[in-house]
Amino acid sequence: MDEYGNTGEGRAARRDEAVRSAVEQGLLGPDSPIVGLLDVTGIRESAAELRAAFAEVTAPGTPVLHAFAVKATPLVPVLRLLREEGIGAEVASPGELALARAAGLSPAQTVLDSPAKTPAELREALALGIAVNADNPQELDRIDGLVRSAVSRSPLGIRVNPQVGGGSIGATSTATATSKFGVALRDEGAREWVVRAYLDRPWLSRLHAHTGSQGIPLPLMAQGVAETYALAEEINRRIGRPQIDTIDIGGGLPVNFASDVTAPTYGEYARALREAVPGLFDGRYGLVTEFGRSLLAKHGTIVARVEYAKSAGGRAVAVTHAGVQVATRTVYVPGSWPLRITAYDGKGRPKSGPEVVQDVAGPACFAGDLLAEGRALPLLDQGDYAAALDTGAYYFAHHYAYNSLARPGIYGFAPDRAGGVRFATVRDPQTLASIVAESGGGHAGALTTLHGPGAVDTQRRVK
Ligand SMILES: *Cc1c(COP(=O)(O)O)cnc(C)c1O
Numbered sequence: 001m002d003e004y005g006n007t008g009e010g011r012a013a014r015r016d017e018a019v020r021s022a023v024e025q026g027l028l029g030p031d032s033p034i035v036g037l038l039d040v041t042g043i044r045e046s047a048a049e050l051r052a053a054f055a056e057v058t059a060p061g062t063p064v065l066h067a068f069a070v071k072a073t074p075l076v077p078v079l080r081l082l083r084e085e086g087i088g089a090e091v092a093s094p095g096e097l098a099l100a101r102a103a104g105l106s107p108a109q110t111v112l113d114s115p116a117k118t119p120a121e122l123r124e125a126l127a128l129g130i131a132v133n134a135d136n137p138q139e140l141d142r143i144d145g146l147v148r149s150a151v152s153r154s155p156l157g158i159r160v161n162p163q164v165g166g167g168s169i170g171a172t173s174t175a176t177a178t179s180k181f182g183v184a185l186r187d188e189g190a191r192e193w194v195v196r197a198y199l200d201r202p203w204l205s206r207l208h209a210h211t212g213s214q215g216i217p218l219p220l221m222a223q224g225v226a227e228t229y230a231l232a233e234e235i236n237r238r239i240g241r242p243q244i245d246t247i248d249i250g251g252g253l254p255v256n257f258a259s260d261v262t263a264p265t266y267g268e269y270a271r272a273l274r275e276a277v278p279g280l281f282d283g284r285y286g287l288v289t290e291f292g293r294s295l296l297a298k299h300g301t302i303v304a305r306v307e308y309a310k311s312a313g314g315r316a317v318a319v320t321h322a323g324v325q326v327a328t329r330t331v332y333v334p335g336s337w338p339l340r341i342t343a344y345d346g347k348g349r350p351k352s353g354p355e356v357v358q359d360v361a362g363p364a365c366f367a368g369d370l371l372a373e374g375r376a377l378p379l380l381d382q383g384d385y386a387a388a389l390d391t392g393a394y395y396f397a398h399h400y401a402y403n404s405l406a407r408p409g410i411y412g413f414a415p416d417r418a419g420g421v422r423f424a425t426v427r428d429p430q431t432l433a434s435i436v437a438e439s440g441g442g443h444a445g446a447l448t449t450l451h452g453p454g455a456v457d458t459q460r461r462v463k
Helices: 009-024 040-057 076-084 094-102 119-128 137-149 190-200 218-239 266-276 293-299 328-332 432-438 453-462
Strands: 034-039 064-069 088-091 110-112 131-134 156-161 204-208 246-248 286-289 300-312 315-320 341-344 355-361 370-378 385-388 409-415 421-427
Touching: 009 034, 009 040, 009 300, 009 341, 009 385, 009 409, 009 421, 034 040, 034 421, 040 064, 040 076, 040 266, 040 286, 040 293, 040 409, 064 110, 064 293, 076 088, 076 094, 076 421, 088 094, 094 110, 094 119, 110 119, 119 131, 119 137, 131 137, 131 204, 137 156, 137 190, 156 190, 190 218, 204 218, 218 246, 218 266, 293 300, 328 370, 341 370
Parallel strands: 034 409, 064 088, 064 286, 088 110, 110 131, 131 156, 156 204, 204 246, 246 286, 315 355
Antiparallel strands: 034 300, 300 315, 300 385, 341 385, 355 370, 409 421
């Protein structure tokens, strides 16, 4: 049970209802064998919990921007729903910025953080007035040039890496000694360089660090924020005025992939931060947060039809339509990214019965394309459905085009007034025409028009 008295039962019940209704309403079936489902009620709840958690620890009147890390779930309707819940956007590419703008987010609700911003991207962000955190000295040089040549409303800061260490998953640890992100604070001369950068630039008003993500324990995250805060204090002291007025603490709250319970909660993290860094919340600093996975992961479910049920070497294997194309991390790095799987029958009702150790395989043509290996579940039969839970972030919204498998349709769901479930299309399933077009279909003859020097000679000779 979490601190809100939530055992995750409500979440599981809504999910079961949605799977049943998706089959009943024809969203799922023999001709549409895979969908992504988003629990709108759950997303709204998480957004409200995030706002409440930080409202509880901050001094009244503290400006707080919760900017959803768009990379976690880059879907315009999700960004619009979050906007309605008072959540902004953290973007890290021209594409993500375009999604945020399409969702109607204002520049004041948007933060740009990517590690490889081009001059054109920086110019656009500053022209729009979007907050930008410079990743490194070369980027700050570019921003210097832009600030000299035009007036901008953009709040500007520097991203630092407190180098507090990594967690259990290397690929999502951003605060290791050699992480590619931000200015590595403990490197020789780096801290002094950062202080100087602020002393020389009265317009630098923010400081940013993101010391997540999945696999990082709370105390380590709190330490990353504490070190960022200490640096802001040092800079303001050296300058003799509160030039840094906002600290961006990044995102990175880990997600519990083992049950339906939210753990840790935003409340726990906010209180751990208040404990570790009380000065951050006394009203002298505005706050920006950039949570991604923790806002969306638990509200997404991939549901895939079992096309065939077979047996190999004594192992039951359910061949489904969900594999590497929608669960890339899990398939390639199963030890770090295990997903819970639930079994539903052909009508979308939870399956019961004795558990059998089986593989839940995907549709891609390589042997390792397994959603789960050796998992004990009620035996999946042909025409049943397998659901991969907690896939609302970094899964079905991150299609991987292996085998030219189509991007599945994504539908949001919520209870209707009559006790049923209503769905809304978030993203249409990808059409075959679109796969062909995205695969160079419009340039079918392109390569045959190129001739090497030998071929040119031949042509000449023929003439
Ligand atoms: C990825 C990222 C986030 C979000 O991380 P989550 O683990 O999804 O919360 C926030 N800020 C930055 C700069 C990021 O790169």
